[in-house]
Amino acid sequence: MQRVRVVLSHTSHPGNIGATARAMKTMGFSRLVLVNPKTFPDPQATAMAAGADDVLAAAEICSSLQEALSGTVLALALTARRRELALAPLWARAGAAEIAQVAGAAEVALVFGNETSGLSNDELAQCGRWAMIPANPECSSLNLAAAVQVMCYELRLAMQGVTLPPPVAGAGVPATHEEVGGLLAHFEASAVASGFLDPERPGRLMLRLRRLFARSGLEKEEVSILRGLLASFRQPTGKRHAGTSSAERAD
């Protein structure tokens, strides 16, 4: 359960941060990460934490979701709305089951957005899975801490539940959030160098790629392969075979 972090991004109301700490602790989770909270620490947060002051006191504060997800291999974003650019979201229970399985061996995150606006498209694109809590279509917006309570409850049950099957043989070591970030930066630089991406008018290319690779659950070795390929594409055309020394590169 130490491998699970709960990430709250851009939370407006400090009372919700405190209530989240309590919700987490009742379900056995303790690692809370706050991305740009509007007001924290705050007496309202402390009041709502009740017996979970320790979770609140240990909360980490980050300036971006990217930083908050550092070291994770899978993040589950909670969303209340279906979006144009959406992957098909999972229902909460199925999302918890996936996270529970990965948490057996690696770091994972549950990610919750702002009370009013939710997660940005860029933030969503950094999460490999999206989930919705089944709700009344006419009133689907749970209180933030209530949503955390439901997800931590589902995750606790999922983690206690079915004894996990061993990982599929041949599966490699999952890439961390940073390694995937490095790959995306490499893609971007290559696309700019090739002229495919105009840095003045970037459009949604990087968002699309980020989303694609977040969903894929990349392995470390796959990141290496793709980076090797990208590096080879940037050598002078016609140059053959890998291992050309960097002095010979055109760019």
Add this chain to the structure above:
Amino acid sequence: MQRVRVVLSHTSHPGNIGATARAMKTMGFSRLVLVNPKTFPDPQATAMAAGADDVLAAAEICSSLQEALSGTVLALALTARRRELALAPLWARAGAAEIAQVAGAAEVALVFGNETSGLSNDELAQCGRWAMIPANPECSSLNLAAAVQVMCYELRLAMQGVTLPPPVAGAGVPATHEEVGGLLAHFEASAVASGFLDPERPGRLMLRLRRLFARSGLEKEEVSILRGLLASFRQPTGKRHAGTSSAERAD
């Protein structure tokens, strides 16, 4: 769902009453019954109800649990503690399943006690079933409205039955097997042209890429983006912006 009432007995904090109304409404329940609330109505209740003012406005106030349960055939009491005099409690999910079954034909209730002291032994004795929410033994007391949220969530799922409708895909159009095959062939040709892949000794590169993209569940648009990128990489290095005519290509 109209046959389900949520009963809060001797609630101390009006904010919890408002938050309960919201938790109920998000799960599709609307009948709230208050037994001797300490302070109600109250601005804090209204503030916490958010979009569930209608549930709050329609709340019934009773002077005893007996009165609150009038007309019900089964009541499920939530308790955080095992008690001397206890029936063996059910876990929340099993309790919700029983209530859902009875609610198909008759009136039922979920019953929640005071924030600090819970339900009295006399109140517990009026309920046909007792349930506990699985929790951290070292910190098992959920916030009242959070407990209502979890129970209403479980009851909603139980009443919808096990077969949840699949979430509507906001996702794009999935690529066909052939389109993914075309992308892989494009990757292969590019890797050979760049010298990354030696066609005499291909190793497992293509197998790895095939596996990666099979896992990703590519969309048509993503295939187009990746093929556009690959095409741009094969233009003479330094050439900028897409749309270069094929006559200008070096290979």
